[in-house]
Amino acid sequence: MADIFTLAVNDLDESFNVQDTRNYGLSMVFNEAGASCSFLDFRRNKYLGIQHIKKNDPDSGKNVAGAKPSFEDFLKSAFSSLPWLKNQYKSIKIAYEGTKSTLIPAPLFDVKERDNYLRFSFAEGVEEKSFSDHLIPLDIQHVYAIPVTVYNTIKNHYPMVSMVSFASVVIESIWINYKNRINTNRVFLHIRENWFDLMIFDGHRMSYFNSFAYQNREDIIYYLIFVMEQLNHNPENMPVILLGNIEKNAPLSELLYKYVRHIEFARRNDAFKYSHTLDHFPSHFYYPLLNFQICGL
Numbered sequence: 001m002a003d004i005f006t007l008a009v010n011d012l013d014e015s016f017n018v019q020d021t022r023n024y025g026l027s028m029v030f031n032e033a034g035a036s037c038s039f040l041d042f043r044r045n046k047y048l049g050i051q052h053i054k055k056n057d058p059d060s061g062k063n064v065a066g067a068k069p070s071f072e073d074f075l076k077s078a079f080s081s082l083p084w085l086k087n088q089y090k091s092i093k094i095a096y097e098g099t100k101s102t103l104i105p106a107p108l109f110d111v112k113e114r115d116n117y118l119r120f121s122f123a124e125g126v127e128e129k130s131f132s133d134h135l136i137p138l139d140i141q142h143v144y145a146i147p148v149t150v151y152n153t154i155k156n157h158y159p160m161v162s163m164v165s166f167a168s169v170v171i172e173s174i175w176i177n178y179k180n181r182i183n184t185n186r187v188f189l190h191i192r193e194n195w196f197d198l199m200i201f202d203g204h205r206m207s208y209f210n211s212f213a214y215q216n217r218e219d220i221i222y223y224l225i226f227v228m229e230q231l232n233h234n235p236e237n238m239p240v241i242l243l244g245n246i247e248k249n250a251p252l253s254e255l256l257y258k259y260v261r262h263i264e265f266a267r268r269n270d271a272f273k274y275s276h277t278l279d280h281f282p283s284h285f286y287y288p289l290l291n292f293q294i295c296g297l
Contacts, residue, residue: 004069004077005034009052012039013275016048021087024048027292028085029166030154031097032071032147033193035078038289042090046273050286053078072153079157086157093292094158096151097166099195101144103209106134109141117143133168133297137175138206142168164297166288167211170197173291174243177269179204185233188266189224190287191244191252196220198227207231217252221259235260242266243287269294 016039025040034054040047055074069077079085100122114130128145135142144165154163174188178201190197194215200208208231212223228235239262246252248265256263266284268274269291 004056004074005081006054006056007051007081008034008054009036009050011275011277011281012049012051013046013277015041015275018084018087021084021089024089025091025093025293026085026089027093027095027289029095029097029169029289029292030150031166032150034074036286036289037085038286038292040091040272040293044273045271046275047278047290048275049277050281050289051082053082071150072156075153075157091293092158092161093295093297094154094161094163095166095169095288095292095297096144096146096154096163097192098144098146099211099213100128101142101165101167101211104132104141104143106139106141109143114143118145131163131165133164135168135172135175136296137172137179140206142171144168167197167209168297169288169292169295171199171206171209172295172297173288174199175206176294177291178241185238187224187228187233187238187240189220189240189242191220191242191246193245196223196244198224200227200231200233217255220252221255224256225259238262239264243284245285248282 023041023043025042027038029036034052036050036052038047038050100118102117102121104117109132111132114132118130127148129148129151130143130145133142142165144167146163151163170190186201188199195211195213197211198209199206208227214220225235228238240256240260241264243266265282266287268283
């Protein structure tokens with residue numbers, strides 16, 4: 001079972017105590033390729049670290065020959081090796097990182113139409129359940145889908161915890177941290193593995209949000225410039241704030257500087273303290289995960 005996953009990131013403060021998790025906040029982001037977790041000590045208002053658990057590719061050679069583990073197998077194996085993930089916590093927040101979602105203005109939203117909202121934009125695939133998050137500060141309903149097998153597996157391990165969409169966490173965490181600092185147009189570009197999120201604030205409101213799949217850095221540039229031009233925003237004048245999995249001196253950053261004049265990298269929320277174990281991560285890495293606990297979701 002141990003070959004089912006790899007503990008790709010395991011940066012925990014020496015003060016992390018598995019016997020003291022009732023005073024911690026656990027934030028978790030799941031997708032079908034793995035899970036990421038952060039631990040917040042509420043008494044010290046300090047993040048104690050991050051773990052990233054990656055489900056091994058059946059073709060990578062790390063799994064038992066012929067085995068094709070399910071998501072349930074993956075979680076059972078991870079929780080067996082990292083038993084504190086099943087401990088009691090003061091707060092547990094869980095987000096699912098999916099590929100099907102859409103935004104509906106709250107006054108126009110009808111909960112009975114959630115499935116139809118998704119069918120309008122996406123083809124039907126595996127059996128799924130539809131959900132919605134009310135982003136209260138923006139008065140928007142974020143409608144999304146979670147595969148039934150994944151949903152049931154997570155609920156089996158965390159029956160009392162409600163799941164939300166990872167994109168909802170991205171939107172609300174950026175809104176909370178920047179709402180009082182944005183009085184002009186801003187673009188937020190959040191880079192994930194194989195996907196990126198593009199958000200535009202027009203003064204004090206969100207005027208655009210979408211998530212895009214990409215295969216190379218040129219795809220990201222294309223969608224970014226295309227969306228800005230369609231909305232009559234000039235890349236020469238409009239600042240872009242970068243978050244997520246992008247290094248400051250990486251080829252993608254260098255390419256962005258060719259097309260966008262004003263670029264800055266997001267900073268960590270200075271309302272919290274952070275373990276020294278996180279010092280080797282750039283401040284804009286794991287942004288939603290390190291701000292999940294402040295969201296009202």
